[in-house]
Amino acid sequence: MSSIYFIAFPLLFGFATPLLGKLGKNGIAYVSTLMQVALFVLALSLLFSTNWHVEVISIAPPLGISFVLNKASLFFVTLFTLMMMLFSFYYLGLRKTDPYANEGKFFILINMLLAAAIGLVLSSDIFNIYVFFEIAGVSAYILSAYKKTPKALEAGLKYLITGMMASVFLLLAITMIYIHLGSLNLAVLSQTFSTLPYNLKVLISLFLLIGFGFKVEIFPLNFWVTDVYEGSSSLVNALFSSIVVKSYLFVFFHILYLFMPASDFSTFLIYLGAVSMLVAEIVALKQTNLKRVFAYSSLGQIGFIFAVMASENVYALTAAFFIILAHSVAKMMVFLSITSIQREHKSVEIATLKELNSPFITLMMILAMLSLLGIPLLAGFVGKFLALKDFAVSGEFVILGVIVIASLIESIYYFKIAGNLFSKGEKREKLRLTLIQKAVFITLALLLLLVGTAPFFFSGFINDAAKVMLDSSIYINTLMGVIK
Amino acid sequence: MIETFLSYLNQNSTITAMVNIGSMVLFFIGLFGLLTHRHILRIFISISIMEIAIFLFFIGSTFNKAFTAPIVEEGYTNIAVMNDPIPHALILTAIVIGMAVFALGVSFAIEYHKLTSRTDINEMNEMGES
Numbered sequence: 356m357s358s359i360y361f362i363a364f365p366l367l368f369g370f371a372t373p374l375l376g377k378l379g380k381n382g383i384a385y386v387s388t389l390m391q392v393a394l395f396v397l398a399l400s401l402l403f404s405t406n407w408h409v410e411v412i413s414i415a416p417p418l419g420i421s422f423v424l425n426k427a428s429l430f431f432v433t434l435f436t437l438m439m440m441l442f443s444f445y446y447l448g449l450r451k452t453d454p455y456a457n458e459g460k461f462f463i464l465i466n467m468l469l470a471a472a473i474g475l476v477l478s479s480d481i482f483n484i485y486v487f488f489e490i491a492g493v494s495a496y497i498l499s500a501y502k503k504t505p506k507a508l509e510a511g512l513k514y515l516i517t518g519m520m521a522s523v524f525l526l527l528a529i530t531m532i533y534i535h536l537g538s539l540n541l542a543v544l545s546q547t548f549s550t551l552p553y554n555l556k557v558l559i560s561l562f563l564l565i566g567f568g569f570k571v572e573i574f575p576l577n578f579w580v581t582d583v584y585e586g587s588s589s590l591v592n593a594l595f596s597s598i599v600v601k602s603y604l605f606v607f608f609h610i611l612y613l614f615m616p617a618s619d620f621s622t623f624l625i626y627l628g629a630v631s632m633l634v635a636e637i638v639a640l641k642q643t644n645l646k647r648v649f650a651y652s653s654l655g656q657i658g659f660i661f662a663v664m665a666s667e668n669v670y671a672l673t674a675a676f677f678i679i680l681a682h683s684v685a686k687m688m689v690f691l692s693i694t695s696i697q698r699e700h701k702s703v704e705i706a707t708l709k710e711l712n713s714p715f716i717t718l719m720m721i722l723a724m725l726s727l728l729g730i731p732l733l734a735g736f737v738g739k740f741l742a743l744k745d746f747a748v749s750g751e752f753v754i755l756g757v758i759v760i761a762s763l764i765e766s767i768y769y770f771k772i773a774g775n776l777f778s779k780g781e782k783r784e785k786l787r788l789t790l791i792q793k794a795v796f797i798t799l800a801l802l803l804l805l806v807g808t809a810p811f812f813f814s815g816f817i818n819d820a821a822k823v824m825l826d827s828s829i830y831i832n833t834l835m836g837v838i839k
Numbered sequence: 840m841i842e843t844f845l846s847y848l849n850q851n852s853t854i855t856a857m858v859n860i861g862s863m864v865l866f867f868i869g870l871f872g873l874l875t876h877r878h879i880l881r882i883f884i885s886i887s888i889m890e891i892a893i894f895l896f897f898i899g900s901t902f903n904k905a906f907t908a909p910i911v912e913e914g915y916t917n918i919a920v921m922n923d924p925i926p927h928a929l930i931l932t933a934i935v936i937g938m939a940v941f942a943l944g945v946s947f948a949i950e951y952h953k954l955t956s957r958t959d960i961n962e963m964n965e966m967g968e969s
Contacts, residue, residue, distance in 0.1 A: 508951040519886045530897040585966045
C-alpha cells in the first residue's frame with residue numbers, strides 16, 4: 356500500500372492545515388518538512404529493499420483508479436521527494452529572515468505540487484492523468500503569481516492561458532480515445548490503440564503532442580516559459596525546473612511508449628527535441644537577466660532530454676534518466692543560489708554578479724554550470740556521454756552535430772556568467788547563508804560529484820528502470836494481472 | 840410533412856450528426872475568438888467555449904436515444920440497455936476543473952487590472968528582452 360502514501364500524505368496535509376495552524380507559528384513549516392522527509396525515507400527504503408516488487412493498487416477494477424509503482428516510477432518519486440525535501444530545508448533557512456506573506460498557503464501549494472507530480476508519474480488511467488495534470492497546473496499558476504506584483508501576476512496569467520489551452524487539447528485527445536476504444540486504462544489502451552485507423556492515430560497523437568507540448572516546453576509551444584520564469588520568484592523556479600517539467604516529460608513518453616512503440620513519430624520527435632535545444636541556446640546568448648538565461652538553458656536541456664527519450668532504446672533511456680537526475684540537481688542549485696543573490700542584491704542582472712561577495716555561492720554556481728555543460732567527474736557528463744554515444748552508434752550524425760553545436764553555444768554564456776562571478780571590482784558585504792542552507796547546497800553538490808565519479812552505484816537501478824519503462828508488455832502484464 | 844421531419848430529427852444518427860457538427864462549430868467559434876480578441880476576459884471566455892464544445896462532443900457521441908438513463912432502480916435493472924455513465928462522470932469532473940481554472944484566471948486578471956489598469960494582452964509586456 357505504500358504508493359498511495361506518496362499522493363495521500365501531501366494532499367491530506369492541505370486539509371489539515373487549519374488544525375496545524377494551532378500548533379504555533381512554526382507548526383505548519385515543521386510538519387510539512389517532516390512529512391516530506393518521511394516520504395523521502397519511504398521512497399529510499401523501497402529503493403534499497405531487496406524483496407520489493409511492482410506495486411499495483413486498484414480500486415474497483417476494471418473501471419476504477421489504479422496506481423503502478425515500478426522501478427521507473429520509483430526513480431521519479433525518489434527524485435521528486437528528495438528535491439522537495441531539500442527545497443523545504445532551504446526555505447526553513449530563508450524564512451527566518453524573510454518569510455513569504457501568508458506562509459500557510461505556500462506550504463499547501465508546494466505539497467499539492469508534490470502530490471500532483473507524483474500522481475502524474477504513478478497513475479495508470481488516462482483521465483486520472485488529466486486530473487493530476489490540472490492539479491499540478493493550478494498549484495503552479497498560483498505559485499508563479501504568488502507575490503502579486505504586476506510581473507508575477509502577468510507570469511501567472513500567461514502560464515494559466517497556455518495551461519488552459521493545453522488542457523483543452525489533452526481533453527480532446529482523451530475524448531477521442533474513449534469514444535473509439537471504450538476504455539481509459541493505459542494497459543487496455545496500449546493493446547487496442549494499434550487497431551485504430553491510421554488517420555485517427557495521427558490525429559490523437561497530434562492532440563496529445565499539443566496538450567503535453569505546452570507543458571513539456573517543446574519548441575513551437577514554449578514561447579511562454581521564459582516570461583513565467585522571469586516573473587515568478589526564483590525560489591519557485593527551482594521547483595518548476597526540477598520537478599514539474601520532469602513529471603510531464605515522464606508521462607508524455609510513458610504514454611508514447613505504450614501507445615506507439617517504435618513508430619515513425621519518434622523520428623519526428625527526435626528532430627523536434629534537437630531543434631528545440633538549438634533555438635533555446637541561441638536565444639539565450641543575448642539575455643542579460645540571470646533568470647531568463649537559466650530559463651532558456653532549461654529549455655535547451657529539456658529539448659536534449661526530449662530528443663534522447665524519443666530514441667526509444669534502453670541505452671538512450673538510461674542516458675536520459677542520468678540527464679534528468681543531473682539536470683534536476685543542478686537547476687535546483689542554480690535557482691536557490693539566484694534566490695540568495697536576489698535577497699541580497701535586489702537584482703538578477705548578470706552584471707550584478709560582479710559585486711557578489713560569497714565564495715561559497717560562486718563555487719556552487721560554477722559546479723552546477725560545469726555539470727550542466729557535461730564536464731567529466733560531474734553528474735552531467737555521464738548522461739551526456741551515454742546519449743552522444745548512443746546517437747553515434749545508431750548513426751544519427753545530424754542530431755549529434757546539432758547537440759554538440761548547441762552545447763558549444765551553451766558554454767559561451769556559461770563562461771560569460773563565470774567571468775562576471777570571478778571579475779575583480781567593488782564587492783558588497785559578505786552574503787550570509789544560514790547553516791541549514793549551506794547544508795542543502797553541500798548535499799546537492801555532493802550528489803553531483805557522487806553521480807559523476809561513481810555512476811556505477813546508480814547505473815544498475817537506472818538501467819532496470821529504463822528497461823521497465825520501455826517494455827510495454829511488462830507494464831500491461833502487471834496491470835492486467837490485477838484487473839482480471 | 841412536419842411529422843416526417845420530426846421523426847427524421849428524432850433518429851439517433853441525426854442527433855449524433857447534429858451534436859458532432861454543432862460541437863465542431865462551437866469549437867471553432869471559440870478558436871476564432873481566441874485568435875481575434877485581445878481582451879483578457881474575452882480570451883478566457885473563448886477558451887471556455889472550446890472546452891464546452893468538447894464536453895458536448897463527448898456526451899453527444901456516447902449518447903444513444905434508445906437506451907435508458909444509467910440509474911438502477913425498480914423496473915430498470917437491465918444494464919445492457921443503459922447509456923454509458925462514464926462520460927457523464929468524467930465530464931462533470933472536467934466541468935468543475937474548468938470552472939475552477941476559469942475563476943482563478945479571472946481573479947488574476949482582476950488583481951492585474953487593479954495594479955496596472957491594463958486588460959489587453961498585447962500590452963502585457965512587463966518582461967522580455969530589455
